[in-house]
Amino acid sequence: MAREGAIVxxxxxxxxxxGKKKPVSQMxxxxxxxxxxxxxTCARLKDDKVYCEKHAGLCFIATAAYGTxxxxxxxxxxEFRNKSLEPNILGKHLVRFYYRVSPPMANAVARSExxxxxxxxxxxxxxxxxxxxxxxxxxx
Numbered sequence: 394m395a396r397e398g399a400i401v402x403x404x405x406x407x408x409x410x411x412g413k414k415k416p417v418s419q420m421x422x423x424x425x426x427x428x429x430x431x432x433x434t435c436a437r438l439k440d441d442k443v444y445c446e447k448h449a450g451l452c453f454i455a456t457a458a459y460g461t462x463x464x465x466x467x468x469x470x471x472e473f474r475n476k477s478l479e480p481n482i483l484g485k486h487l488v489r490f491y492y493r494v495s496p497p498m499a500n501a502v503a504r505s506e507x508x509x510x511x512x513x514x515x516x517x518x519x520x521x522x523x524x525x526x527x528x529x530x531x532x533x
Contacts, residue, residue, distance in 0.1 A: 410435035410445050411489075453492075453499035458512035469520050472527055 403416040409429035421436030424445035437444045452470050456462045478484030502508045
């Protein structure tokens with residue numbers, strides 16, 4: 394029995410994704426792909442499994458525009474994220490920023506066929522360019 398007025402503190406852990414110290418109750422667990430220990434803010438859950446941002450495969454706006462996370466266009470965008478953005482510090486910050494601000498935009502896109510078409514139209518030349526870049530890298 395705790396005595397009256399005693400301060401009970403929860404153990405603290407550092408999230409491998411954001412680097413912030415969090416109480417154990419705010420930690421989601423380890424990413425099933427890489428083993429990073431991630432907080433509930435940084436973690437992405439799929440089928441009751443914990444993923445870090447890098448392994449969650451999140452392309453919110455593109456997924457909304459194409460209607461599925463399985464579209465091959467999203468594979469190209471994920472490859473760009475993993476090969477070009479994630480390896481450098483500026484790219485990592487850009488990806489984290491995108492993960493924070495894009496869900497509300499993706500919700501708006503998902504509700505409008507016109508917005509879906511507009512996003513796909515704008516992504517098409519980007520995806521084409523990235524495919525050309527990565528196909529040339531494969532032959533280098």
